[in-house]
Amino acid sequence: METYKGSCHCQAVQFEIETDFPELTTCDCSICIRKNALMVKVHESKMKILSGEESLTTYTFHTHTAQHYFCRVCGIYPFHRKRVAPDYFGVNVHCLDGFDPGNIPIRATDGKGMD
Template sequence: MKYRGSCHCGNVAYEAEGEIKSAMACNCSICQRKGSLLWFIPRPQLKLQTPDENAATYEFNKHLIKHRFCKVCGIHPYAEAVGPDGQPMAAVNVRCLEGIDLEKVPVTHYDGRSR
């Protein structure tokens, strides 16, 4: 299935393809503050609909994840990294997808604070 997603103002927009079986809520220092629910997909399944330069990048700690956010409204619609299998992956913020009933998405909690 294809989903459309964006930041609040629409300056960063994308399509994500796949099946949302669950989302992850992480309690690390950034995810806890953002409150995002993450759905992991191979990076090629995330297609930007706006120029890449519309999103700024924030990295911290080990600099393994590129947290992408809108330069205008500040919303974090996705992140990019390399998965455990060595392939590029995207962490899509399910809260930024159109037409999603969040109550129906199973959420797994991840203790990123302890990592």
């Protein structure tokens, strides 16, 4: 697995993930569709917040299980804790340095259909 660094737009929030990008996901739930999010799923042990934890704030809705993080300075969504698997993060791949989605398969997940 490789290590990738990521950040929000204002650079307050910096993080690092380890992944080999088995797939990327999109989601049609009410929040992901508004964010137009393209994500990779990473276990919490493979995800490290390097700086800016104090700049992160969370938004929750519906069951309040998923934690949607965003930077309170620039408003960018870098990652969220998933509702169906709370020990996993969905990471916004467009926040990763030098990331190229290339030929990684993209799977559309059904968020709208989850009650």
